[in-house]
Amino acid sequence: MSATSRPPIPFVSGPPKPTYANDEYSIRSWVLTTDHKRVGILFLVTTTLMLALGGTFAMILRLEHLTPDRTIVDALAYNRLFTLHGIVMVFLFLIPSIPAAFGNFLVPIMIGAKDVAFPRLNIASYYIYLLGAIVLLIAMQAGGLDTGWTFYTPYSVQTPAAVVPSLIGVFIVGWSSILTGLNFIVTIHTMRAKGLGWMRMPLFVWSIYGTSIIQVLATPVLGLTVALVALDHGLKWGLFDPARGGDPVLFQHLFWFYSHPAVYIMILPGMGVISEVVCTFCRKNPLSYKAIAYSSLGIAFVGFLTWGHHMFVAGLSTFDAGAFGILSMLVAVFSAIKVFTWVGTMYRGSIAFKTPLLYVFAFLFLFVFGGMTGVAVATTSLDVHWHDTYFVVAHFHFIMVGGSMTAFLAGLHYWFPKMTGKLYSERWGLLSASLVTAGFFVTFFPQFLLGNAGMPRRYYDYPPEYQTLHVISTVGSWVLALGLTITLTYLLWALKSGKRSGDNPWHSASYEWMTRSPPPKHNFDEEPVFPTDPYDYTETGGIAHHE
Amino acid sequence: MNEFLRRLLFLPPQASAMAASVDALHYFVIGVTMFASALVGAVAWAFIVRYRRRTHVDQTVRVHATLAFEIPMIVGILSLFILWWVIGFRQFVRMETPPANALDVYVMAKQWMWKFSYSEGPSAVERLTVPAGRPVRLIMTSRDVIHSFYVPALRMKQDVIPGRYTTMWFNADKPGTYPIYCAEYCGVSHSRMRGELVVLSDEDYDAWLGGSEAQAVAERTAHPEASFDTNTDLPSRGRAVAVRRACFACHTDDGQRHIGPTWRGLYMSRVTLTDGRIMTADEAYLTKSMMEPRADIVAGYKPIMPTYHGILEEPETAALVEFIKTLRDGPPDPSVALPNVEAKAEP
Numbered sequence: 001m002s003a004t005s006r007p008p009i010p011f012v013s014g015p016p017k018p019t020y021a022n023d024e025y026s027i028r029s030w031v032l033t034t035d036h037k038r039v040g041i042l043f044l045v046t047t048t049l050m051l052a053l054g055g056t057f058a059m060i061l062r063l064e065h066l067t068p069d070r071t072i073v074d075a076l077a078y079n080r081l082f083t084l085h086g087i088v089m090v091f092l093f094l095i096p097s098i099p100a101a102f103g104n105f106l107v108p109i110m111i112g113a114k115d116v117a118f119p120r121l122n123i124a125s126y127y128i129y130l131l132g133a134i135v136l137l138i139a140m141q142a143g144g145l146d147t148g149w150t151f152y153t154p155y156s157v158q159t160p161a162a163v164v165p166s167l168i169g170v171f172i173v174g175w176s177s178i179l180t181g182l183n184f185i186v187t188i189h190t191m192r193a194k195g196l197g198w199m200r201m202p203l204f205v206w207s208i209y210g211t212s213i214i215q216v217l218a219t220p221v222l223g224l225t226v227a228l229v230a231l232d233h234g235l236k237w238g239l240f241d242p243a244r245g246g247d248p249v250l251f252q253h254l255f256w257f258y259s260h261p262a263v264y265i266m267i268l269p270g271m272g273v274i275s276e277v278v279c280t281f282c283r284k285n286p287l288s289y290k291a292i293a294y295s296s297l298g299i300a301f302v303g304f305l306t307w308g309h310h311m312f313v314a315g316l317s318t319f320d321a322g323a324f325g326i327l328s329m330l331v332a333v334f335s336a337i338k339v340f341t342w343v344g345t346m347y348r349g350s351i352a353f354k355t356p357l358l359y360v361f362a363f364l365f366l367f368v369f370g371g372m373t374g375v376a377v378a379t380t381s382l383d384v385h386w387h388d389t390y391f392v393v394a395h396f397h398f399i400m401v402g403g404s405m406t407a408f409l410a411g412l413h414y415w416f417p418k419m420t421g422k423l424y425s426e427r428w429g430l431l432s433a434s435l436v437t438a439g440f441f442v443t444f445f446p447q448f449l450l451g452n453a454g455m456p457r458r459y460y461d462y463p464p465e466y467q468t469l470h471v472i473s474t475v476g477s478w479v480l481a482l483g484l485t486i487t488l489t490y491l492l493w494a495l496k497s498g499k500r501s502g503d504n505p506w507h508s509a510s511y512e513w514m515t516r517s518p519p520p521k522h523n524f525d526e527e528p529v530f531p532t533d534p535y536d537y538t539e540t541g542g543i544a545h546h547e
Numbered sequence: 548m549n550e551f552l553r554r555l556l557f558l559p560p561q562a563s564a565m566a567a568s569v570d571a572l573h574y575f576v577i578g579v580t581m582f583a584s585a586l587v588g589a590v591a592w593a594f595i596v597r598y599r600r601r602t603h604v605d606q607t608v609r610v611h612a613t614l615a616f617e618i619p620m621i622v623g624i625l626s627l628f629i630l631w632w633v634i635g636f637r638q639f640v641r642m643e644t645p646p647a648n649a650l651d652v653y654v655m656a657k658q659w660m661w662k663f664s665y666s667e668g669p670s671a672v673e674r675l676t677v678p679a680g681r682p683v684r685l686i687m688t689s690r691d692v693i694h695s696f697y698v699p700a701l702r703m704k705q706d707v708i709p710g711r712y713t714t715m716w717f718n719a720d721k722p723g724t725y726p727i728y729c730a731e732y733c734g735v736s737h738s739r740m741r742g743e744l745v746v747l748s749d750e751d752y753d754a755w756l757g758g759s760e761a762q763a764v765a766e767r768t769a770h771p772e773a774s775f776d777t778n779t780d781l782p783s784r785g786r787a788v789a790v791r792r793a794c795f796a797c798h799t800d801d802g803q804r805h806i807g808p809t810w811r812g813l814y815m816s817r818v819t820l821t822d823g824r825i826m827t828a829d830e831a832y833l834t835k836s837m838m839e840p841r842a843d844i845v846a847g848y849k850p851i852m853p854t855y856h857g858i859l860e861e862p863e864t865a866a867l868v869e870f871i872k873t874l875r876d877g878p879p880d881p882s883v884a885l886p887n888v889e890a891k892a893e894p
Contacts, residue, residue: 075735075806076849148732154709155692155733160850242710248693249708282598283605288612313695314706315713318643322636329628336624337617343587344612346594350605353595361595365588372580379576379631381569381638385702388695388730449557452573454699456730459738463726469557507603539606 019518034119040105047097054088062477065470069461078460079146086149098269103208109512110202112193112528117186129176136169153240153251163233167226174219181215202534206293207272210300214261222258256307264303270407277410278342280508281357282349285535287341295334302331312383328378335371355429359410362437370398391451397444417501421518424494435483442476510534562700562719569702645716649684656694656707658853659740660793673742678752684716695731719746739796785870788863814875819846833868
């Protein structure tokens with residue numbers, strides 16, 4: 001194949017050209033931007049702040065559990081803190097983080113488009129998110145919300161806390177999620193570069209596509225549900241309050257109809273990041289492109305049929321429990337397929353042991369453990385013991401932190417040069433990735449054992465026999481926080497004074513690296529064509545010509 | 548082996564045969580989980596070492612999974628998961644199907660206590676007494692929000708839902724005392740909504756059930772605060788009521804601030820309410836605070852106390868008020884003996 005078969009990458013020879021980040025400097029050019037890359041950066045900064053905020057609440061919660069009874073806060077404050085932690089992490093960090101930050105920045109570039117289909121809707125989505133976040137935080141802080149992020153009725157209908165303003169906040173944030181998802185679906189359908197077929201898109205785009213479908217289909221149900229709870233609380237409609245003839249379990253069905261698919265909103269984009277990172281750092285094609293792409297869609301659809309596994313002991317009929325159990329087994333198979341495909345991708349690769357790859361390694365181990373404990377809790381009889389104990393807490397933190405946050409960090413390091421044109425210190429990167437992984441494991445592994453021992457979740461005061469495991473978990477959280485603090489520090493330092501990265505520091509064949517780093521305002525200097533496969537590292541194709 | 552694995556995984560004692568069979572499946576599932584994640588980690592690590600990058604321009608060959616590899620893999624994983632589902636669901640069906648000869652106990656949950664009523668035998672708060680080796684069915688409902696009845700030693704849990712009855716059954720075969728927890732978040736004292744399951748041998752159970760006077764008297768002598776004894780003075784009875792009704796989950800009698808105001812020095816004191824009113828804590832105020840707790844909230848506290856209207860019986864209310872009166876200053880004076888009133892011991 002001749003070198004003319006793909007456009008040359010405009011490496012940094014010649015005079016520096018303006019990029020999306022430095023063509024304009026005014027505050028106005030950022031806050032009123034319609035550039036998908038700037039919107040992505042706005043989301044990245046805001047969601048990272050939310051991660052720090054939610055993490056701070058988590059640190060106070062862990063500190064409280066150093067001793068069985070009161071350590072630093074009282075019972076009411078504790079209940080408010082775990083509510084704040086859950087809501088901030090779920091609605092303000094996990095759901096928007098990867099799709100709205102990395103998805104916005106990368107999806108248009110990966111498909112060779114100049115921007116998303118609806119750029120103004122895109123920046124509107126950011127401000128809707130910001131407004132929702134502010135309403136939520138003020139309402140929770142001023143009104144002392146103590147319902148947990150699950151808002152279970154009838155407690156949420158009866159508590160004197162500021163339930164209605166908080167639900168309005170969730171409702172607003174949901175709109176942002178719907179608009180972002182809609183934008184991606186239209187963008188991916190209509191704006192792919194000439195000749196770029198569906199089965200050649202980078203796998204990250206597939207995962208964002210699957211995620212967007214869930215966001216568009218499921219989020220309206222959440223909006224409806226929180227609106228009904230608000231009417232119950234504010235106007236005493238009594239839909240979910242048995243004291244007024246309502247059914248509290250109906251709420252759980254509606255809530256989990258959104259919130260179980262929402263779990264996949266949180267993990268699917270992370271899976272997309274892992275697919276990209278593993279291929280680039282192993283210089284390999286994925287073991288099976290179709291298996292990864294189709295399993296993203298499989299998760300997106302089957303994920304809608306498993307919500308009942310949150311309700312095995314909530315008064316579901318025996319038959320329903322069995323049906324939801326077996327459907328949950330099906331959805332787990334799609335994740336298993338992905339894991340084996342990623343590991344198989346490493347086979348006969350050329351593996352660079354860099355920070356993003358270390359995060360991938362951590363992800364593989366933690367995600368398999370977290371995922372299979374998910375299969376374990378979907379096994380009906382076992383769930384009867386584990387439901388609402390620390391076992392479940394450990395399980396979903398393995399998925400949400402060990403999976404999603406690890407993937408977020410992998411992506412942050414992988415695309416840091418793409419977004420900033422700078423390199424971070426690899427040595428600090430590897431050190432803090434090790435600290436984060438070790439700290440995470442020490443924090444959450446003991447919580448599986450706490451759950452086995454019967455420790456219920458959301459317990460302020462616990463029987464003294466659980467103390468040893470709680471202390472280990474709390475110490476682990478300090479290591480995790482240290483790792484994350486170091487990460488933030490060296491990334492900020494690198495942003496200011498890091499070495500220039502060049503356009504393609506990882507020698508990736510994927511499409512987002514086929515332009516300058518950071519990219520120009522309209523992504524490509526010339527109309528892009530992508531004649532080769534994004535994962536072609538053979539001697540004849542792809543990246544070989546640019547070395 | 549069972550005992551070794553049980554301790555290794557921090558599982559509580561197995562108080563029933565069902566608990567033992569659930570644990571057997573637990574060992575299988577968790578064993579495979581640990582093995583699979585260790586295997587994936589080890590293989591990934593081996594690849595990272597074996598295929599580490601040698602030069603910056605390494606090229607690789609294309610490797611594609613064949614269907615002959617993928618299909619057995621998918622079928623294998625799915626079969627394993629379905630095997631777990633089959634075993635687990637069979638156990639679940641057994642858990643959900645109480646035998647016809649089960650002994651019924653009525654359970655009423657409320658923020659934040661458990662009340663157990665038996666067709667024969669005395670009712671009790673926070674202590675469920677059952678015979679060993681006989682199936683027991685709990686018929687449960689809640690007065691306020693959703694609670695969840697959880698006995699780790701039985702590996703059993705069932706949500707308790709206001710407005711409907713849910714059931715749960717078990718056959719505890721080992722006499723002993725096992726903790727009961729509320730597993731569904733239900734408000735500020737969720738973590739203090741605990742109780743105990745007392746499994747008695749047939750002999751002990753008959754003695755307890757027969758309400759044999761001797762047994763009751765013996766218990767009364769051993770724990771004078773535990774029963775509502777009509778032969779003692781009202782303040783002592785008030786203290787017993789406060790213990791039995793779990794008032795001390797939120798109030799203290801020694802001056803310490805807790806979820807609710809302390810009773811020490813409360814009687815006839817001037818209290819400032821959240822709306823600025825100042826009231827004297829007299830008998831009327833104390834009684835109203837039990838029956839309509841959210842009407843007059845003391846400044847600095849949350850309106851979270853549930854009403855005791857229809858729960859506390861008249862003599863119990865009177866005894867509580869008398870007890871709080873004795874805490875006005877100094878420790879309760881045992882010499883203050885009041886005339887007995889007619890009172891029923893039915894809580």
